[in-house]
Amino acid sequence: KAGVTQTPRYLIKTRGQQVTLSCSPISGHRSVSWYQQTPGQGLQFLFEYFSETQRNKGNFPGRFSGRQFSNSRSEMNVSTLELGDSALYLCASSHGTAGNTIYFGEGSWLTVV
């Protein structure tokens, strides 16, 4: 069974640009969640989608947004990039009900210059 797939794996963007990251969950999983990992702040929760609806949202500015499609694939978008947005962005999927194991993708490494 294929795991959680994130694309692209590595990317470099310039301040002020926007970026879209993609996540394909494990087949049958309806929950997709996104996390940011930086050396200074560690892992932080961005948002979670379940059946195309945002179920939970972390404490990030409105520049960070996401969506989920009917096939459960998800995208997150960061607009007006800042240097501090440089991070590893991780996506995870699960069935979305209590007691389910969560599976992480390998992440997308974003560098903002």
Place this chain on the structure above:
Amino acid sequence: KNEVEQSPQNLTAQEGEFITINCSYSVGISALHWLQQHPGGGIVSLFMLSSGKKKHGRLIATINIQEKHSSLHITASHPRDSAVYICAVSLGGNQFYFGTGTSLTVIP
């Protein structure tokens, strides 16, 4: 304010040693996860706990809901156990607060 406190931050052990990593949290949770992260970024969920104790091979995880504390134990540690171990508490769904991680190095 850190909702999840993890200790120690760094840990070096000789192969075969018994290892304990601790996690304390201050919020009401629906579950607690122990995660393992290897260099390069990939994260694997080792355990999900809402009560009691779980064991997978040489790994044991316990949680005390009343004391808001969990421990991860590794028996007979091996160099392949070298990784960062992260405690994550779930507020509901996959919304987590994360600990800062414990970097474990097991020396042959």
